[in-house]
Amino acid sequence: MIISVASGKGGTGKTTVATNLAVSIGSDVQLLDCDVEEPNAHLFINPVIELNQKVYTPVPQIDEEKCNFCKKCAQICRFKAIAVIKETVLIFPELCHSCGGCVEVCPEKAITETGRELGVIEIGHRNNLAFAHGRLRIGEAMSPPLIREVRSYTRSNQLTIIDAPPGTSCPVIAAMKGADFVLMVTEPTPFGLHDLKLAVEAVKLLEIPRGLVINRSDIGDDGVQTYAKMENLPILMEIPFDRRIAEIYSRGKLIVEEMPEWKEKFIELYRQIEEITSQSE
Amino acid sequence: MKELVVISGKGGTGKTSLMAAFASLAENKVLCDADVDAADLHLLMDPDIKESHDFQGGSTAIINPKKCTQCGLCRDLCRWNAISEAFKVDSIECEGCGVCVDFCPEEAIDFPIKTCGEWFISNTRFGPMVHARLGIAEENSGKLVALVRQEAKKLAEKNKLDLLITDGPPGVGCPVIASLGGASAVLVVAEPTVSGLHDMERVAQLAAHFKVSGMVCVNKFDLNFDQTEAIEKMAKENKMTVVGRVPFDPVFTESMVKGQTVLEYVGNSKIRSSISEIWLNIRNKLVL
Numbered sequence: 001m002i003i004s005v006a007s008g009k010g011g012t013g014k015t016t017v018a019t020n021l022a023v024s025i026g027s028d029v030q031l032l033d034c035d036v037e038e039p040n041a042h043l044f045i046n047p048v049i050e051l052n053q054k055v056y057t058p059v060p061q062i063d064e065e066k067c068n069f070c071k072k073c074a075q076i077c078r079f080k081a082i083a084v085i086k087e088t089v090l091i092f093p094e095l096c097h098s099c100g101g102c103v104e105v106c107p108e109k110a111i112t113e114t115g116r117e118l119g120v121i122e123i124g125h126r127n128n129l130a131f132a133h134g135r136l137r138i139g140e141a142m143s144p145p146l147i148r149e150v151r152s153y154t155r156s157n158q159l160t161i162i163d164a165p166p167g168t169s170c171p172v173i174a175a176m177k178g179a180d181f182v183l184m185v186t187e188p189t190p191f192g193l194h195d196l197k198l199a200v201e202a203v204k205l206l207e208i209p210r211g212l213v214i215n216r217s218d219i220g221d222d223g224v225q226t227y228a229k230m231e232n233l234p235i236l237m238e239i240p241f242d243r244r245i246a247e248i249y250s251r252g253k254l255i256v257e258e259m260p261e262w263k264e265k266f267i268e269l270y271r272q273i274e275e276i277t278s279q280s281e
Numbered sequence: 282m283k284e285l286v287v288i289s290g291k292g293g294t295g296k297t298s299l300m301a302a303f304a305s306l307a308e309n310k311v312l313c314d315a316d317v318d319a320a321d322l323h324l325l326m327d328p329d330i331k332e333s334h335d336f337q338g339g340s341t342a343i344i345n346p347k348k349c350t351q352c353g354l355c356r357d358l359c360r361w362n363a364i365s366e367a368f369k370v371d372s373i374e375c376e377g378c379g380v381c382v383d384f385c386p387e388e389a390i391d392f393p394i395k396t397c398g399e400w401f402i403s404n405t406r407f408g409p410m411v412h413a414r415l416g417i418a419e420e421n422s423g424k425l426v427a428l429v430r431q432e433a434k435k436l437a438e439k440n441k442l443d444l445l446i447t448d449g450p451p452g453v454g455c456p457v458i459a460s461l462g463g464a465s466a467v468l469v470v471a472e473p474t475v476s477g478l479h480d481m482e483r484v485a486q487l488a489a490h491f492k493v494s495g496m497v498c499v500n501k502f503d504l505n506f507d508q509t510e511a512i513e514k515m516a517k518e519n520k521m522t523v524v525g526r527v528p529f530d531p532v533f534t535e536s537m538v539k540g541q542t543v544l545e546y547v548g549n550s551k552i553r554s555s556i557s558e559i560w561l562n563i564r565n566k567l568v569l
Contacts, residue, residue, distance in 0.1 A: 008319050010292010010451045015476065037452035038290055038483060040476040078339070078379050099378030100360055138486045141423060141455035166292045166451055167318035170420045173373060190537050191297065195319040201417045205373070219531065221538045243504075250505035252475035 002160045003273060004179035006203070008195030010166035012187045013215035013239070016249060018163040019044040020256045021183075022129055024266035028158050033133035034147045034175040035165040036119060043252045047124035047131040055134070055149050056115025057142070059093040060102050066110035073102035073111060094141065118146045123153060130155070144174040151175075168198040176203065181277050182210045183236070189220035193227060200231060209280045211273065216241040234276065237269045282437055283465040283567045284430075286315070286493075288449035288457060290480030294472040295500040298533050299556065300448045301325040301542040304407045306560045310444035312405065313433035314412040315426045315460045317398065322448050325542055328403030328410050336413065336428065338397030338421030339377030342370045348389030355381035355390065373418055397421050400429055402436060409436055423459035426450065430460065444569060453487045461491045465567055468496045468524070469516075473508035481512055485519040495521035496566055498559050502526035522566055525559035527552065 005018040015033075019041050022031040033041035060073070060082065071084045081095040082102055093116045103111045119136040134150040136143050143165070151174075154160050164175035176182055182203045186196040196212075203210050212228055217238035228235050239245070248258045256263040287303075289296040301322060304312050314322040342363075344355070349368050356364045359381055363374035370381075382392045397420070400413035411433040415422050430447060437445050447464070450456040461467065467488050471481040481497065488495040497516040502509040513523045528551055536546030547553055 009321070010289075010319075011472075012293060037454045037457075038476075038480040040291070040479060043475045043479060076380070076383055078377060097376055097378055098360065099376060099380050100358070101378055101380040101383065104358060104380065104384065136454060138453060138483060139458070139490045141458050143452075143454045167422075168417055169318050169415055169422045170418070171454065173418050177373070189534055190324045190540070191321040194321055194324060198319060198417060205418050219534050246504055249476075250472075250474040250508055 001181070001277060002154065002162065002179040003181045003183055004162040004164050004176045005183045005185060006164040006172060006176055006199055007166055007185045008168060008199030009186065009192050012192055013185045015040045015044065015163055016215070016255065017183065017185050017213050018161050020254055020262065021266050021270060022161045023254055024256050024263045025159065025270055027128035029161065030130035030132070030155055030158050031161050031163070032150050032153065033163045034150050035163055036134035036136045036143050036146045036150065037165060039133045039135055041163050042131070042133055044254055045126050045129070045131055047126045049122045049124035051123040053121050055118045055121055055146055057098045057118050057145050058100070058113035059096040059098065059116045060091055060111045061114045062089045062091065063110045063112070066108045068108055070107065072105045072107065076101040076105045118142065121149055130158070143171045147171060147174040168202045172202060173206070176208065177206055179208055181273050182208050183213060183273065184210055185213045185215055186224055187216045187220065188214055188222065188224040190223065192220070193223045196224065197227065200233065209276055211236040211276060213237045213239065215239045236272045237265065282434065282443050282445060283569065284445040284447060284463070285563065285567060286447045286449045286460050286464040286467045287470060288460065288467055288484055289451055289470045290453065290484035291472065291477055292451040294470045294477060295533065296470045297321050297448050298537065298543060299470055299500065299527070300446060302544045302556050303446055303560050305542045305544045306557065307444060307446060309442045310408055310446055311433050311437040311442055312408065312410040313429055313445055313447040314410070315429055315447050316450040317413045317415045317425045317429065318422055318450060318456060320412055320414060323412055325537065325540060326405040326407065326410055327540060328401070328405050328412065330401045330403045332402040334400050335396045336398040336400050336425050337394050338419065338424055340379065340392045340394050341372050341375045341377060342379070342381050343391045343393065344368050344370055345389045345391060348387045350387055352386065354384055354386065358384055377420070398425055400425065400432065402432065409440065411436060423455040426456045426459035453483050457487065458491070461488065461493050464493050466494045466496060468498065468563060469521070471497055471499050471512045472501050473499055473505040473512060475508065478508055478512050478515065482515055485516065485521060489519060495519070496524045496563060497521050498524050498527065500527045501529040503528050524562035524566070525555060527555045527559070
């Protein structure tokens, strides 16, 4: 089973929920941090890293000996990554989406592909918890291909927990698509509610069963509760605001380790998710 | 004209709340919400929309079953696995590269331009504002970020206003990169946690990569003094100016519930004095 933890708004507690849930379950579980722009889960998990690997995306390179400057490559490219000016071909690798159209269209077979570094993937573990994350290279714009690469480490015989990026556009979709359940984490404030609604619409589009964790549940107003009722979005857990929890988080510690009474609650959260997914099958 | 872009790396550090507070202090400015993925500034600004426009991003391939002979070439060429065995295009997976369109021997694939969102010019009690809404699960957020910033600049020029304050997106990827080009300075709103420190370092590197001068303020600084000091130290190491600290205070949430900026909601308090001091430091840095 794949559980993707998402939120819409950033800073609502996705990583807190994903890491504490994974550690509470403990074995036969893997945690994939797909928030590759700002990966944080490792700060709480402190995994032993076994493998560190650069990830590349294909971008064109021109063999000027073969090129006859016909401009077909520049014409097919929808991303303005190739320009042909007289007898010069300019390639802008950072604009390339790696579609391969230029390679296919070139009548002289003058285009081959080289790599643009997207970032790195690190694979490791903490005790019986398997861990992987991606780290987008600073200056690289496109996170979805790196997210897909992190997800390629999914082990189908285990429970996989994905820490998704914030927002509702393509990176989040890349981190949720194909999941069996999306656990949404929000805070009961106008910003939290507004972004939760957008995120729920995205999950609906993907037709994935979903449930809600309300973090800092005693601040703000009751807008999120009212919305959850209206949407039939089950509230699976509430974490009240507690300065101790905020401080534990600020030091990079896990709630379930510093306040062990929370471990049972996270296991119960998982039990509820199992129940919902078994019903929807 | 000067543009201040407020970013954070990590989400939820108080970027939009502080940006809105600055909006209530600054004069002669245009506001711009460039967090088009999850735009929240309008919830505090209550904009009166004067103009709305469609945002046209990329195109999506659509196979015409009447012309399609199911030869399979498009499926071979598509690197996104966006075309099913039944020759239907999954619009979420389609990258909009158009390779299938160009190579289809039957010319059976249409490639209509998609409306991916909307953008608006509004009036608010703090002056004009340009904002947008990206469609759910859409791409091209970087394009829309660039567009709203460009329109906000035009609006400022037209109204002879000399400052643009932009609420930027979280992260370090495509939308953030689109929010940095040509900015006079960025303000990074950091929070004193190990995640906050980690993420702030990455946006500091990003600002340096694009040669934009940076400032840092620490929000909720009293939640963890050690992390606050670590963030300020790292800011200095990255040649960023530390412009101040804001204490943790539930009035941020309370004012948000009321749809007000925090400075409209509180009287004289530490919050007011700390935010006013930060704004003064930013003004000095921007030479306003």
